[in-house]
Amino acid sequence: MKFPQEHSLQQIATILDCEFVGAEDFPVTGMNEIHIVTPGDIVFVDHPKYYDKALNSAASVVLINKKVEAPEGKALLISDDPFRDFNKLTRYFKPFEKAPNLISDSAKIGEGSIIQPNTFVGNNVLIGKNCLIHANVSIYDNTVIGDNVTIHSGSVLGSDAFYYKNRPEGFDKLLSGGRVVIENNVDIGANCTIDKGVTGDTTIREGTKLDNLIQVGHDTVIGKKCLIASQVGIAGAVVIEDEVTIWGQAGFRSGIIVKKGGVMMGKAGITKSTKENTVYTGNPAMEARAKLKELALIRQLPKLLQKLK
Numbered sequence: 001m002k003f004p005q006e007h008s009l010q011q012i013a014t015i016l017d018c019e020f021v022g023a024e025d026f027p028v029t030g031m032n033e034i035h036i037v038t039p040g041d042i043v044f045v046d047h048p049k050y051y052d053k054a055l056n057s058a059a060s061v062v063l064i065n066k067k068v069e070a071p072e073g074k075a076l077l078i079s080d081d082p083f084r085d086f087n088k089l090t091r092y093f094k095p096f097e098k099a100p101n102l103i104s105d106s107a108k109i110g111e112g113s114i115i116q117p118n119t120f121v122g123n124n125v126l127i128g129k130n131c132l133i134h135a136n137v138s139i140y141d142n143t144v145i146g147d148n149v150t151i152h153s154g155s156v157l158g159s160d161a162f163y164y165k166n167r168p169e170g171f172d173k174l175l176s177g178g179r180v181v182i183e184n185n186v187d188i189g190a191n192c193t194i195d196k197g198v199t200g201d202t203t204i205r206e207g208t209k210l211d212n213l214i215q216v217g218h219d220t221v222i223g224k225k226c227l228i229a230s231q232v233g234i235a236g237a238v239v240i241e242d243e244v245t246i247w248g249q250a251g252f253r254s255g256i257i258v259k260k261g262g263v264m265m266g267k268a269g270i271t272k273s274t275k276e277n278t279v280y281t282g283n284p285a286m287e288a289r290a291k292l293k294e295l296a297l298i299r300q301l302p303k304l305l306q307k308l309k
Contacts, residue, residue, distance in 0.1 A: 001177050001199040002030040002040075003093055009061065009075050012042070015092055016085045021067070022075025028061055031089055032199045035237055035255070036219065042089070044082040083165050087175045090199075094177035097123050097141060110147065122158070128184070140196065146184035152212070154191040157182070161198045161218030161236060174198060176218065183207075183224075189214065195236070205242070217254065229266075251283075 009026035013019070029040030034050075037043045037059040044063040045054035054062050055071055062070070063077045063085060070076050079085045103109075103121040110129035115121065119137045127133070128147035137151050140158025151157070157180045164171040178197025182188070183205045189212035196202055197219040204216070208226040216222065217236035224242040232246050235254035240246075244258055247266040252258070256270065261277035264270060269283030279288040286294075 001032060001090075001094065003028070006040075009077075012061070012089070013077060016063075016077060016079060016088055018085065019067075019078040020076060021070050021078065022061075026061070026075045030199075031086070031093070032059070033219065033237075034059075036200045042077070042086075044086040046082040083172065083174065087173075090175040090177040099123055099141070104141075116153075134190075140180070143180045143182070143196075145182045146186070146206070148185045149182055149188070150186075151188045152190040152192075155188050156193045157188075158196045159193055161195050163198060163218065163236065178202065178219065186210075189230070192216070198236075211248075223260070 007028045008024060009020050009022050009028055010024040012028050027040065028042060031042040034043050034054060034057055037057050039058055039060050041059045042061040042063055043054050043057055043059035045051055046065050051068065061075045061077060063079055063082045065079055065082050067078050099122050103115065104123045106123050107121045107125040109115065109127045112129050113127050113131040115133045116135040118135050119133050121139050122141040124141055125139050125143045127145045130147055131145060131149045133151050134153045136153045138156045143158045160176045161174065163174040176196050176198050178199050179201045180194050180196050181201045181203045185207045186204050187209045189210050191212055192210055192214045194202060194216040195218040200219050202216060202219055203221045205222060205224045207224050208222055210228050211230040213230050214228055215233045217234055219236055220234055220238045222240045223244065226240060226244045228246045229248040231249045234252045237255045238252050240258040241260040243260055244262050246264045249266055250264045250268040250270065252270045257273040258270065259274050259276040262274050263279040265279065265281035265288065267283060268280050268285040270280065271284045274280060280286065281288045282291045
């Protein structure tokens with residue numbers, strides 16, 4: 001998430017009421033999670049296990065709960081609770097805005113697009129040309145939809161990321177300030193849920209087709225010309241490359257990469273990054289050829305046991 005304008009390190013420290021290490025006028029241009037940070041961004045870290053990763057990331061500013069030596073060219077914001085203060089920045093730069101109408105006055109809808117009754121279109125939503133949005137769809141603030149997109153009834157675009165910190169008093173939610181971006185010629189079935197990014201974009205690229213009842217987690221990127229069947233569940237920060245086919249009830253662990261041209265068979269549990277143009281099956285998933293050989297050998301076990309008697 002980039003800020004509307006550049007801020008100084010001192011300005012950010014004032015918003016958070018915290019100490020900082022670095023020049024007062026050190027430039028800060030945005031905030032992001034560790035996997036999508038770019039120069040100028042703030043990233044937060046609150047566990048020693050991840051200090052090095054954050055300090056050596058592309059981020060220019062590290063919001064951290066311990067005063068450490070900052071790498072050259074980086075600044076620090078010292079906080080007793082970086083998770084809380086990252087949320088404070090999200091509230092400051094992306095506050096919740098109540099929508100005045102079922103279709104917000106700030107939404108822009110392209111020529112030839114049809115919005116069916118009882119659909120909610122939030123603030124600053126952009127919808128391209130010749131789209132068909134069926135009844136009872138919810139499109140949250142800042143969502144971007146390209147041309148020739150079809151979205152069926154009951155689908156929700158832009159719901160919050162499922163991201164919590166376990167505290168003694170209960171679960172503390174990491175606020176979502178990102179977007180959903182749907183490119184041209186995408187079809188989204190009925191009752192799909194696509195979470196917005198925590199600070200970045202959840203993206204579905206051109207020509208991809210989603211069946212009904214699919215969950216897409218925060219900050220996930222789905223490539224071009226993918227086919228995804230019903231009841232698939234995709235966790236946050238997954239990258240699915242172009243022309244991947246995913247059959248029903250497959251599930252994906254967060255943070256993995258599904259390589260181009262892969263086929264994920266029904267009920268596959270994808271726990272690791274995959275190879276290009278490869279078929280996977282089983283849970284946990286493995287290459288289909290190896291899995292079929294394994295099953296064939298298992299079927300031979302009764303005969304082998306009989307021979308041993």
